[in-house]
Amino acid sequence: MTHHSDRGVQYRALRYTERLADEAAVASVGSRGDSYDNALAEAFNSLFKAELIRNRGPWTSINDVEIAVAEYIDWFNRRRLHGELGHVTPAEHEAAYFAAEPHPPLQKTR
Known part of the structure; x- marks a missing residue:
C-alpha cells in the first residue's frame, strides 16, 4: 500500500511513521515545490x-x-x-x- 502526501511535518513524527510501518505502507511524497x-x-x-x-x-x-x-x-x-x-x-x-x-x-x- 502507498500513502501519498505532501512533504508535511507528519513525516518527522515518530508515531506517524511507525503507523505507516505497521500497515506496511510506503510513504510517497512529491518533489519539493512541484x-x-x-x-x-x-x-x-x-x-x-x-x-x-x-x-x-x-x-x-x-x-x-x-x-x-x-x-x-x-x-x-x-x-x-x-x-x-x-x-x-x-x-x-x-x-x-x-x-x-x-x-x-x-x-x-x-
Whole structure:
C-alpha cells in the first residue's frame, strides 16, 4: 500500500511513521515545490468537499459524517461517471485495465 502526501511535518513524527510501518505502507511524497505531484489527491479533495461536505451539511454528529463518507466513496468509485476515464466509473476502468493484460498480484510486504 502507498500513502501519498505532501512533504508535511507528519513525516518527522515518530508515531506517524511507525503507523505507516505497521500497515506496511510506503510513504510517497512529491518533489519539493512541484504542485503536479499532488494534483490527483488535491482534485479528489476538492470534489469531496464540494460534492459531499458542503452540499450535504450541516452535520449533526460524527456518525452522520462517517456514514456519509462511506456512502460517498462507494458512489464515487462504483456509480459516478468520470470524464477523464471515458465516462466510466473507476471500478469499471480498473476492471478493464486488469482484464486487458496479465499483471502480477499485489503482495503486502511486512
